Amino acid sequence: EAQVTQNPRYLITVTGKKLTVTCSQNMNHEYMSWYRQDPGLGLRQIYYSMNVEVTDKGDVPEGYKVSRKEKRNFPLILESPSPNQTSLYFCASSSTSGGALGTQYFGPGTRLLVL
Amino acid sequence: AQTVTQSQPEMSVQEAETVTLSCTYDTSESDYYLFWYKQPPSRQMILVIRQEAYKQQNATENRFSVNFQKAAKSFSLKISDSQLGDAAMYFCAYGNQGGKLIFGQGTELSVKP
Numbered sequence: 001e002a003q004v005t006q007n008p009r010y011l012i013t014v015t016g017k018k019l020t021v022t023c024s025q026n027m028n029h030e031y032m033s034w035y036r037q038d039p040g041l042g043l044r045q046i047y048y049s050m051n052v053e054v055t056d057k058g059d060v061p062e063g064y065k066v067s068r069k070e071k072r073n074f075p076l077i078l079e080s081p082s083p084n085q086t087s088l089y090f091c092a093s094s095s096t097s098g099g100a101l102g103t104q105y106f107g108p109g110t111r112l113l114v115l
Numbered sequence: 116a117q118t119v120t121q122s123q124p125e126m127s128v129q130e131a132e133t134v135t136l137s138c139t140y141d142t143s144e145s146d147y148y149l150f151w152y153k154q155p156p157s158r159q160m161i162l163v164i165r166q167e168a169y170k171q172q173n174a175t176e177n178r179f180s181v182n183f184q185k186a187a188k189s190f191s192l193k194i195s196d197s198q199l200g201d202a203a204m205y206f207c208a209y210g211n212q213g214g215k216l217i218f219g220q221g222t223e224l225s226v227k228p
Binding site: 096 | 121148150158159160162165167206208210211212213214215216217218219220221
């Protein structure tokens with residue numbers, strides 16, 4: 001089954017404790033992206049990657065890191081989480097065949113609470 | 116910088132009726148993509164419809180269609196024969212060739228039986 005998986009789905013942590021949210025897709029997609037969703041603000045792009053070893057900042061990259069060492073994985077790293085990073089996080093992937101940005105397939109989301 | 120605006124935080128429609136959700140965007144780019152996504156209470160993001168800016172023909176998917184006005188930078192979603200399962204948050208999104216994606220604030224659609 002074609003899918004994007006995220007782990008963990010729920011996480012409660014404390015300020016300053018480094019954490020990683022994993023994202024993996026099995027569709028051989030070139031493009032992957034991370035978003036955060038907050039009430040009234042819609043989804044905001046954190047980082048995206050057009051292919052392996054290529055990453056770019058979205059609109060809200062501060063406090064986050066990413067890496068794209070393999071095509072299927074795109075982990076999101078919070079080196080020192082703060083309460084303002086409490087949010088619902090989505091990973092997504094899509095094909096870019098022919099240079100076109102295709103349909104984004106979203107993971108189920110990770111709900112993060114930073115105390 | 117690109118922006119996406121959904122001016123209707125909430126909308127309501129009677130079952131079997133038609134409803135239109137508004138979306139406007141701003142960009143200086145000529146080649147881009149527009150999307151409508153549905154987010155039901157499960158929080159899963161589901162693609163409703165996708166439009167490529169270079170295509171003049173409006174995209175349709177069964178009961179869902181768009182009115183794409185490139186010059187006016189408008190991309191509205193029309194839902195015909197509304198069903199109870201259409202109740203959800205709907206997001207309009209803009210994407211460019213470089214992979215940047217910008218979402219609107221969302222419109223909460225309720226469907227009355």
